[in-house]
Amino acid sequence: MKSYLLIPLFLLYLGCTSPPLPVFPTTEGICPKSDLFVLSQPEIDVQTGNDLVGIYCKANITPIGFEWEISLVFRDEIHPSTWKDFFYRIYRRIRYGRAYDIESFLVRLEPDGKTFQLDLKNVYSGDQIFQEDPVVHKDRILSSSLLENRNSLPILYVNTWNHMFGEKDNNPELSKQEIQISEFRFGSRTQLDGYFGTY
Numbered sequence: 260m261k262s263y264l265l266i267p268l269f270l271l272y273l274g275c276t277s278p279p280l281p282v283f284p285t286t287e288g289i290c291p292k293s294d295l296f297v298l299s300q301p302e303i304d305v306q307t308g309n310d311l312v313g314i315y316c317k318a319n320i321t322p323i324g325f326e327w328e329i330s331l332v333f334r335d336e337i338h339p340s341t342w343k344d345f346f347y348r349i350y351r352r353i354r355y356g357r358a359y360d361i362e363s364f365l366v367r368l369e370p371d372g373k374t375f376q377l378d379l380k381n382v383y384s385g386d387q388i389f390q391e392d393p394v395v396h397k398d399r400i401l402s403s404s405l406l407e408n409r410n411s412l413p414i415l416y417v418n419t420w421n422h423m424f425g426e427k428d429n430n431p432e433l434s435k436q437e438i439q440i441s442e443f444r445f446g447s448r449t450q451l452d453g454y455f456g457t458y
Contacts, residue, residue, distance in 0.1 A: 280444075290316035302436050310333065311333055313332035315330040315447070315448075315451060317448075321367075326366065328364075328366075332360070338392075362423075375403045383396075383399040385397045389430045405426050409437070
């Protein structure tokens with residue numbers, strides 16, 4: 260392969276930065292401030308630039324009660340393999356137009372207002388570990404009663420490098436950073452995808 264053909268790939272690689280996080284006009288569907296759960300993320304993930312930078316929420320009323328659509332925005336999604344990350348970054352720039360990794364799931368509040376169900380469609384880790392490659396996107400509905408607790412708050416673990424979640428820590432040997440999920444920016448996943456797709 261001619262070396263000059265690598266220049267466009269390199270520019271795409273360097274250009275895979277994200278636009279600023281959006282602020283959407285507030286309409287109906289605002290999620291109230293609530294101490295919902297704790298997110299436990301491996302420190303190595305944070306140190307390599309994959310820290311949590313935004314939490315968006317859109318509240319909906321469904322036939323069975325209240326449902327919150329939560330979107331966690333991580334600064335990046337860096338593959339553990341440097342050479343794979345190079346090509347993965349180019350793919351993500353073309354496919355998503357951003358470096359941010361956005362993972363969304365549903366929180367269905369129970370009638371008692373204290374417990375909930377997490378619908379982790381396409382973002383459940385299962386038994387996969389941080390270095391897993393490739394990572395399989397799984398589905399699972401978890402009751403908050405299945406989650407471990409820290410200071411009376413359920414813990415949701417980030418178990419893989421591309422931010423798949425689980426009810427148990429699949430990487431006990433890795434130090435963790437814990438973030439309390441309680442305050443949200445207003446916004447749905449559809450709005451986020453629309454913003455980044457048209458930026």
